[in-house]
Amino acid sequence: MPAQPALHDLVTVVRAPSVALSGPDGQLRGHGAHGWFQHDRRLLSVLAIDLLGAELTPVGGRLAGVSGARFDAVVIGAQPGLADPTVRLRRDRVLTGEQLTDRFELSNSGLNPVEYQVELRLATDHAPVALVKDGGVADLVPGDLATLTWPEVTVAVDPPARTRDEFGVAVLTWPVRLAANESWQLTVTARGHVEPAGFTPTAAPSPGWRLPGAPADQQCAAVLDRNLADLDALLLADPVRPADRFAAAGSPWFLTLFGRDSLLTAWLLLPLGTELAGGTLRALARRQGRTTDPHTEEQPGRILHEVRRGELRTSGLHLPPVYYGTIDATALWVRLLHDAWRAGLPEDEVRALLPNLRAAMEWITGPADADGDGLLEYGGSGEGGLANQGWKDSGDSIRFADGAFAKRPLALCEVQGYAHAAALGAAVLARAFDEPGAEQWWSWAAALRERFRARFWISDEIGPYPAIALDADKTPVTGASSNMAHLLGTGLLDTDEAARVAHRLSQPDLDCGRGLRTLSAASAAYNPYSYHCGTVWPHDTAVAIRGLAAEGHRQLADDLARGLLEAAHRFGNRLPELYAADPEVLAYPAACRPQAWAAAAAVTAVGQLSDWW
The missing domain is CATH 1.50.10.10 (Glycosyltransferase)
Structure with missing residues (x-):
């Protein structure tokens, strides 16, 4: 019998009727209670970012304000011969009643340029909250990759990205080159459009x-x-x-x-x-x-x-x-x-x-x-x-x-x-x-x-x-x-x-x-x-x-x-x-x-x- 998922080690950002639960690194990975929920439905189960060819090491995650959180990660060994981290990825999350926004900033404080392929993965299983609470698993729901739209949720990204489907997961990529002391920003905005049927406060x-x-x-x-x-x-x-x-x-x-x-x-x-x-x-x-x-x-x-x-x-x-x-x-x-x-x-x-x-x-x-x-x-x-x-x-x-x-x-x-x-x-x-x-x-x-x-x-x-x-x-x-x-x-x-x-x-x-x-x-x-x-x-x-x-x-x-x-x-x-x-x-x-x-x-x-x- 599936076990109820643990919550004590998750970062919870809430603005009723929405809540986002992630690991201490800010990633929504689609397992356990991870996800963005609204009106008893998981609208996003996966919202995860990676740098291909590099390993992100989480170094901080904390609540910020009433309905926000900040997560930091670094790349160790980004500069040859230098042990100190010089590349940092900051993620600021803000939640409103109907919208989830993640703002990323990738910065290079080293003396040499760096290049990465930034990859963002998005998916939803549209799981009822009761199923998630019971430890159950739902199949991924297909969406429209051209508009990044799934049932009851639409995602916008700035800047635009190349997009492909990977077994029901939308994979977005950006080639990024950062000179010394340069940074790159990405904004991901997910909006719920739940039909006001039944009790929808x-x-x-x-x-x-x-x-x-x-x-x-x-x-x-x-x-x-x-x-x-x-x-x-x-x-x-x-x-x-x-x-x-x-x-x-x-x-x-x-x-x-x-x-x-x-x-x-x-x-x-x-x-x-x-x-x-x-x-x-x-x-x-x-x-x-x-x-x-x-x-x-x-x-x-x-x-x-x-x-x-x-x-x-x-x-x-x-x-x-x-x-x-x-x-x-x-x-x-x-x-x-x-x-x-x-x-x-x-x-x-x-x-x-x-x-x-x-x-x-x-x-x-x-x-x-x-x-x-x-x-x-x-x-x-x-x-x-x-x-x-x-x-x-x-x-x-x-x-x-x-x-x-x-x-x-x-x-x-x-x-x-x-x-x-x-x-x-x-x-x-x-x-x-x-x-x-x-x-x-x-x-x-x-x-x-x-x-x-x-x-x-x-x-x-x-x-x-x-x-x-x-x-x-x-x-x-x-x-x-x-x-x-x-x-x-x-x-x-x-x-x-x-x-x-x-x-x-x-x-x-x-x-x-x-x-x-x-x-x-x-x-x-x-x-x-x-x-x-x-x-x-x-x-x-x-x-x-x-x-x-x-x-x-x-x-x-x-x-x-x-x-x-x-x-x-x-x-x-x-x-x-x-x-x-x-x-x-x-x-x-x-x-x-x-x-x-x-x-x-x-x-x-x-x-x-x-x-x-």
Whole structure:
């Protein structure tokens, strides 16, 4: 079975909805995840340059600005009898939402002239992003060599070149002679022309982040700059109303609107302004469930999980273009609406969303509680959908302390916290806007709090903590996990209970010093490289930071924030989707980077240490 391609050693340049992934030398070689992608399609799989008869030695590759990179290579032995490199090839890459530009400069700093045949290779396989993510291989797609045009992409080169076809690869050549201290330039511009079918969002401008204060120190400033730039590069505009922007979940596989990811990103960034929150709320409200459809899992009032241009087919997954299989996005939507209002979202914008709020609360207090026990649970999708529908959505993520799999339906602990916060927020908004429902939702939240207290608390040798979930038999799933951190600040816990959770999170089986492990190192299923059973997810730790600060446990929040910043330094200040830490911080090969909520987590860590709240 093909393996998912590694991303950790690639240079990723992103400007949603486009992303270019190359090796450290800048070459797109057509293997693994290499390529230029747009709207879930690889438009260029090969974009590689060579000097025939000479070997290019890469000497540098780095990100440049928001959506650019610079790569340098030299030719060793270009001048007879001289060991020092005198010929350099510089490559500057710039990405926009629809266009990729590579500018090359070949320069000779030697005393003698040099001659080369410059060769550029171009090809596309037009592979769906899901196939690439699965490690699959697609055949090359033929193009028109005269115009350098392939399906949905056209390439222009300046200066013009001689062109030939080599088994589906366009090979362009230029004879170049450089005198002493002379240089030669080449510009390659690839333009996508994707048909606007289905969900095809466009790049969106930055909202202009409003910092609550200066970053605490230079390290905080560097992390802040990198991650705000990444967030700007991940912004997309709703094709229905381009003024509404949202954060795409992440590069390269998730450059689209997600419920949970986009909502949590906007929530973490509320201290920097409400514009992103408003756009995210409206983009999701437009697609809020209105009917009951078992195939898409749409239900009236439900907020979607993800929306794409077309179907998503990977090994084990077959998702429709608009998919609603998430248990938590609806509650997160309601919480964000309330918290954005508190943070200054204009009242007319809030009022316009109150019908969506009511529909969301009807789903939370109705269909989300499938068995009528007063808790939110999910049974998992049918064939082709997500088995687990919380943020830990891999098939093996919910395990007992002895490693046994928990049987669905599952009532996740953090989802009860989100729902409690949503009900309280909905009640406050109803009262503030003179709408009905406040008393009903306050009563529902109070009953949920008592049910949670009676059913979820368990103990181990360290002390009491909330179980990650209740299984199909309503048995608490043993084994400490990071999920409990999401309860902090939701109002579901009283002061003593919040203190117990804070204490449990501070223990070394969960707090590795560089963030929170998703699962206790004492659990049988723990693996520092397990996607959801041992790795560290920055957004997970960021939610803990915000919750701990809200509950008054600022020292632990500060400690977690410092750990995230130390991890960020390991990754060039760009926090990945997840990483291993046992105890050294190591890359998780398939982790997406940049990832919206990981970038927002870095901002959260900076904010915590800079006294922004």
